[in-house]
Amino acid sequence: METKDSYKDRKVIKIGDVCELTGLSVRQIRYYEERKLIFPDRSSTGIRKFSFNDVEKLVEIANHLADGVNTHEIRQELRRKQNPQQEKRNEMIEGQINAHFKLVK
Amino acid sequence: METKDSYKDRKVIKIGDVCELTGLSVRQIRYYEERKLIFPDRSSTGIRKFSFNDVEKLVEIANHLADGVNTHEIRQELRRKQNPQQEKRNEMIEGQINAHFKLVK
DNA sequence: CGTGTAAGGAATTCTGACACG
């Protein structure tokens, strides 16, 4: 009623369910967090909480990794999606990555 | 991507988070399940999993109870919402309940 | 680099029961 489509952003999914939803292992998910690819919330006692958007993002990350893209490149990719206005500034270094993504896709 | 707006129906929220989202106690939520007002999934090991729809439903249930409506009447109300085509068949007995709901609202 | 695993501890959830009313 009050919260319309923000369900995708509510961080309420624990890591075990994220595993089921994505097919990834707990180890993988924690590692992607360590590499700054994903940013779960934490309960006051330290338990990770993910959103459905996080789950979708994790699937994309896994796809990129399966394509041979490493975590550093994926981080660049994600940052670019977040700040499309910076596209021009980082054009040169990102040009190579884009080319790579187009090749493997 | 594949799952569009079905996020509201995915049963992935554990009871502790449902408490936070609704303000209800664990005891209350379990009791409403016992009274057949809410139907969480269960993990293979017995842990309850709720959806965002369940969370919304729980808030409505709590509001009804705060209005003095008992769980049996709430169950009738919920059943009516589920099967609106049966409205005419149960018209007589439900008429009283509807009247009651209108009074307290 | 990305992922598996065993280790030990902490946090979460479960059920059935007693209590009050």
Place this chain on the structure above:
DNA sequence: CGTGTAAGGAATTCTGACACG
């Protein structure tokens, strides 16, 4: 009737480390 609580056990998650490569 609806809800609180203490009890004991089971399931979940956490971190840091070692391993392989």
